[in-house]
Amino acid sequence: MPHWHKRYPQDDDIAINPLYARGGESRVPRFQLARHGVLPETAYQIVHDELALDGNARLNLATFVGTWMEPEARRLYAEAADKNMIDKDEYPQTAAIEDRCIRILANLWNAPDAHAALGVSTTGSSEACMLGGLVLKRRWQAQRRTHGKSTDRPNIVFSSAVQVVWEKFANYFEVEPRYVDVTPESPHLTAEGVLQAVDDHTIGVVPVLGVTYTGVYEPVAAIARALDDLQERTGLDIPMHVDAASGGFIAPFLQPDLLWDFRIDRVYSVNASGHKYGLVFPGLGWALWRSVDVVPKELIFEVSYLGGNMPTFALNFSRPGAQVLLQYYNFLRLGYEGYQEVQKTCQTVSQMLAESIGRMEPFELLSNGSDIPVFAWKMKADQHRNWDLHDLSHVMRERGWQVPAYPLPPKMDDILIMRVVVRNSFSMDLANLFLDDMKRAVTYLDGLNGPYPHPDETRQAFHH
Ligand SMILES: Cc1ncc(COP(=O)(O)O)c(C=O)c1O
Structure with missing residues (x-):
C-alpha cells in the first residue's frame, strides 16, 4: 500500500470535539454502527462539520443541477420530505400535481394533444432516458416480430459526444451503440452522419438538445427531415427520442421557434431534467411520449396493493415526491414569462x-x-x-x-x-x-x- 494510504488505528474512529459531545461521548466508529447513539445535536454537528470540506454549491460551475431555490420552495420541500411519489392512492393530490406537471410539459413541448401524451416523473434524466430507450427497443422488436423478422442485434444511433447515460442504456439493455463521431468541423450529430449509421436494426436516433460538453443543440429538425427522406426512399421508419436534459427547459423560452419537439412527428419521446433548468433541487427528471399509443402496453405495470389500481412505468418504485411538488411550485411561481x-x-x-x-x-x-x-x-x-x-x-x-x-x-x-x-x-x-x-x-x-x-x-x- 503506498505510504499516503497508510491508515492509523484512530482513523477508524471519529473524534468528537468535547464542546459537541453533549452526551459525554468522545469517539464514534467511522465504519461500524456504534453500540449506542449520540444526541441529535452531536450527530448534526459531526455531519455538518464534515460537509464544510465540500465545495460551495453556488460556485460550482461544473454542475447543471439546481443549487438554489427560494425560501418558500425550501419550506415546501421540508414539509413534503415525507411524501413517497409511488403512494399515489395515499397522496392523491401529489399524484394529481404530478399529472398536471406532465400536461404542462406536454403543452410546452407542443404535443398534438397534451391530454393524450404519456408522461412520468423520474429521478433524473438518466432514468427518463433509460425508459425512452426501452420503449424504442420494445417497439422495434414488436414490429420486427409482426413482419416475421429477426430481433437480433438492435442498435441505437447518437453522437460520440453523447452523455454517459446512453452508453449505460446500450450496455444495460443490450443494444449496440452506434456513435457518429464528432469532429472539429462538425462537433455534433449531423443528418449525414445519422444516415450513414442507421439500418433496419436501428431502434431509434437520439439527438441531444444541449450537448453536455459544449451546450450546443444538435439539429433535430434536419435529422428528422433526413429520416423522412430515408423512409420515402426505402420504407425504413426510424423514430427519434430527443435528449433535452437541459434544452427542454431552455428552448421553449429562449428559442420558441426552434423545431425540436413534438411538432416533429418523428419525435416519439423527450426527456428533460426538472433538476437542471427546470430549476428544482436534485432528484427530478421527466419523460414524455407524444401519445400513449407509442408505448407498448407490456411496459406498463398495474399495481393494486397500495389501495387502488394504478398503472406505473418507472425503474424505481419508491421515490421522493417533494421534487415534483417543487416543480409545480416553480410553474406556478414563474409562469412562462418568469421562466x-x-x-x-x-x-x-x-x-x-x-x-x-x-x-x-x-x-x-x-x-x-x-x-x-x-x-x-x-x-x-x-x-x-x-x-x-x-x-x-x-x-x-x-x-x-x-x-x-x-x-x-x-x-x-x-x-x-x-x-x-x-x-x-x-x-x-x-x-x-x-x-x-x-x-x-x-x-x-x-x-x-x-x-x-x-x-x-x-x-x-x-x-x-
Ligand atoms: C444531455 C444529457 N443527458 C442526460 C443527462 C443525465 O441527466 P441526469 O443527471 O438528470 O440523470 C445529462 C446530465 O448532465 C445530460 O447533459
Whole structure:
C-alpha cells in the first residue's frame, strides 16, 4: 500500500470535539454502527462539520443541477420530505400535481394533444432516458416480430459526444451503440452522419438538445427531415427520442421557434431534467411520449396493493415526491414569462462571460452560450505556455470556483476543454468576479514563480 494510504488505528474512529459531545461521548466508529447513539445535536454537528470540506454549491460551475431555490420552495420541500411519489392512492393530490406537471410539459413541448401524451416523473434524466430507450427497443422488436423478422442485434444511433447515460442504456439493455463521431468541423450529430449509421436494426436516433460538453443543440429538425427522406426512399421508419436534459427547459423560452419537439412527428419521446433548468433541487427528471399509443402496453405495470389500481412505468418504485411538488411550485411561481426571464438572464451572463474569455489571449471558444447557457473553450493551438487547463482549474479552485477541465470525446480527446454552466443565481456580479479571478489566474500561471497577484492589482491591470 503506498505510504499516503497508510491508515492509523484512530482513523477508524471519529473524534468528537468535547464542546459537541453533549452526551459525554468522545469517539464514534467511522465504519461500524456504534453500540449506542449520540444526541441529535452531536450527530448534526459531526455531519455538518464534515460537509464544510465540500465545495460551495453556488460556485460550482461544473454542475447543471439546481443549487438554489427560494425560501418558500425550501419550506415546501421540508414539509413534503415525507411524501413517497409511488403512494399515489395515499397522496392523491401529489399524484394529481404530478399529472398536471406532465400536461404542462406536454403543452410546452407542443404535443398534438397534451391530454393524450404519456408522461412520468423520474429521478433524473438518466432514468427518463433509460425508459425512452426501452420503449424504442420494445417497439422495434414488436414490429420486427409482426413482419416475421429477426430481433437480433438492435442498435441505437447518437453522437460520440453523447452523455454517459446512453452508453449505460446500450450496455444495460443490450443494444449496440452506434456513435457518429464528432469532429472539429462538425462537433455534433449531423443528418449525414445519422444516415450513414442507421439500418433496419436501428431502434431509434437520439439527438441531444444541449450537448453536455459544449451546450450546443444538435439539429433535430434536419435529422428528422433526413429520416423522412430515408423512409420515402426505402420504407425504413426510424423514430427519434430527443435528449433535452437541459434544452427542454431552455428552448421553449429562449428559442420558441426552434423545431425540436413534438411538432416533429418523428419525435416519439423527450426527456428533460426538472433538476437542471427546470430549476428544482436534485432528484427530478421527466419523460414524455407524444401519445400513449407509442408505448407498448407490456411496459406498463398495474399495481393494486397500495389501495387502488394504478398503472406505473418507472425503474424505481419508491421515490421522493417533494421534487415534483417543487416543480409545480416553480410553474406556478414563474409562469412562462418568469421562466423566460430567468433563462434569459442566464443566457446574458453566459454570453458575456464567453465573449470575455474568448478575447483572452490564450483561449479559443468552442461554443458561446447562445443555445443553452453553457459554453466551453480550449487553449489556442499556437499557445506555448507552461501550463494547461487542468492547472487553471486548480488555481481557480483556490478561490472556491469549481470549473472542470476535461478532454473532448474519443477521436478528439487530445483536446482539453473547460466548460462553464451558468445557472439561475449566478449573477452578473458573480460573473464579473469570476472573470477577474480568471485573469489573475492566467497572470499567475504565466509567471508561475512570481507571487499570486492581489485581487486589487489585477483589477487595475484588467479593468479599462
Ligand atoms: C444531455 C444529457 N443527458 C442526460 C443527462 C443525465 O441527466 P441526469 O443527471 O438528470 O440523470 C445529462 C446530465 O448532465 C445530460 O447533459
